Amino acid sequence: MTVLFVALGAMVGAPLRYLTDRAVQARHESVFPWGTFAVNVSGSFILGLLAGGVSAGAVSGRVWALLGTGLCGALTTYSTFGYETVRLLQERARFYAVLNAGASVAAGLGAAFCGFVVAQAIWG
């Protein structure tokens, strides 16, 4: 049963990442990969929120499988993040590569912590 909830979430998460990336990348000229940054940070916030909900007993295993493992897992990506960072390094855009790695990890972590705190405020 859990497998089904993971599938349903991923079915939405993966195309949503593609559409968000397209929409964001079409709206700016810089080499910074804002599209992937946006999905990874927003997905980290939602998963942090869900993790806080789980620890407060307000989010069930099924909701976690659907929205956490499925949706957030497929919405966010490490392969595209890693690939873009390496490509920026290879294109001699070292500043943007370091900025992307640092800012993605810092903002993603910040978003995860914020999500968890918000969940505690709501359900705690």
Place this chain on the structure above:
Amino acid sequence: MSPEDPLNLPVDSDVDVRVPRQRGELRAAPWAVLGTIAAGGVLGAEARFGLATLLPHRTGQFPWATLLTNVSGCLLIGALMVLVTEVWAAHPLLRPFLGVGVLGGFTTFSTYTVDIQQLVRAGAARTGLLYLAGTLVAALAAVYTGIVLTRLVTRPHKPRGEDFR
């Protein structure tokens, strides 16, 4: 061309809007592209879920399953992008299926950040920091290795100093 030479690979493996074919792919066949990505995403997510079930970690322990998922996905995206850009005359849905769908659905950034948050919360900040840096370094090295190895393997017989492209 040696593996260290500048590459003509796209910069974004999900979609590089500066590449004309990728910019037009959604308008040309929106439901085929989105359906293919959804199907690939389900396969990738189930593989990630399977690996996490096989290698569970307790609170405060090092999240090996997520690290393994993200690093292997990074190795494969490097290989895939060389194959679909430089080696194969790839079907237009192959990159959306394998790159955006399967590998994008398999790897995850949100589990990585929440893993670290959970480690810090459990009082295992040192493990969290090790996991943070270890994943980052290993994942970037894996992408690079995937690109370089695939280029080496797919053009073994070319004489040095000449470029036939």
